[in-house]
Amino acid sequence: MIGGTVNVLATGKVTGLLISSQNATVTSQSVGSLTVLSGGTANVSSQGSSGGITIIGAQGVTASGIGSGATVLGQNVSVNGSAATSTLGSSASASSASQSAAGVASSDAQQQVAATDTGADDPNKKKKPQIRRLGRVTVILASAAPPR
Numbered sequence: 001m002i003g004g005t006v007n008v009l010a011t012g013k014v015t016g017l018l019i020s021s022q023n024a025t026v027t028s029q030s031v032g033s034l035t036v037l038s039g040g041t042a043n044v045s046s047q048g049s050s051g052g053i054t055i056i057g058a059q060g061v062t063a064s065g066i067g068s069g070a071t072v073l074g075q076n077v078s079v080n081g082s083a084a085t086s087t088l089g090s091s092a093s094a095s096s097a098s099q100s101a102a103g104v105a106s107s108d109a110q111q112q113v114a115a116t117d118t119g120a121d122d123p124n125k126k127k128k129p130q131i132r133r134l135g136r137v138t139v140i141l142a143s144a145a146p147p148r
Contacts, residue, residue: 005040014046024057031066042074060084
């Protein structure tokens, strides 16, 4: 299911993929293999689960009854009533080795571009169309056309 704000209320088992650009709420008797991706808050409530659950909420996730094998990712995550914590990774700075490798790759790419430059995009090297006046008619010939 794909939508803006998505609300799912089921008396049976919910399985599948749910994508929401805003908030997503899933309330069901049981949850099977379910993936929830929400641009806002993802709320999943179940009385039982059978595994294969992934819940991602950009703003946060509140999940209850989903079991211990679920993958939950978000800014503020609360599972089975626990205190909300962030499961997003912390920012990492690049090491000097990776920065050096990136610099070498960039330098190699610039050299390759310079070696393959034919100058075809140089306006001074392009042929210009020929203009001929025949009485009161002006004829513009393409540069590829031979002169008469």
